[in-house]
Amino acid sequence: MSFALLVKVTAHETPQQVVTRYNNYKAICNGMGYENVRCKDPIAFQSSLTKQLQNMKNQETVIFDKVSLNEGNAYDHISGIFTSPLDGIYSFTWTTLTKSGKIFLTEIVLNGKKVVLNHTDGRGHDGNPMSTSHANIKMKKGDKVWIRTHGTNGQFAHAYWCFFSGSKL
Known part of the structure; x- marks a missing residue:
């Protein structure tokens, strides 16, 4: 199962705050059982x-x-x-x-x-x-x-x- 997440950057957030918010969302998604989708090397x-x-x-x-x-x-x-x-x-x-x-x-x-x-x-x-x-x-x-x-x-x-x-x- 995969889950796509878009992080909206607002004018009031620093780049570090965006990364922190993204990491929080990622932790929540992983905790719910969603997997990170990434390219895999072929076998x-x-x-x-x-x-x-x-x-x-x-x-x-x-x-x-x-x-x-x-x-x-x-x-x-x-x-x-x-x-x-x-x-x-x-x-x-x-x-x-x-x-x-x-x-x-x-x-x-x-x-x-x-x-x-x-x-x-x-x-x-x-x-x-x-x-x-x-x-x-x-x-x-x-x-x-x-x-x-x-x-x-x-x-x-x-x-x-x-x-x-x-x-x-």
């Missing part, structure tokens, strides 16, 4: 793979190591983990590309618990199948989200065609 990241991934283990973290955007510095390109700097709802999207005859199944996890799956299956197909999944996740400050393989189906993922991104709504 958003965009990352991709720079190398092919093959024969990954069950629930192995997919590390999207090339970061092209990391506003708020919440994504760690070494661990592949996004750590929420603030409570809120975050939007995540990830895309994987495999090759003919291979499969690459992934899942996004919140603090180690599966949220949504992504199924990229090139078995019985020519070409390079691609799939994208999306999840909106309610997070608390310090919660962690990452992409990991689902089962032992991390057979092959192409470099430069796999992405992971997120932002705070």
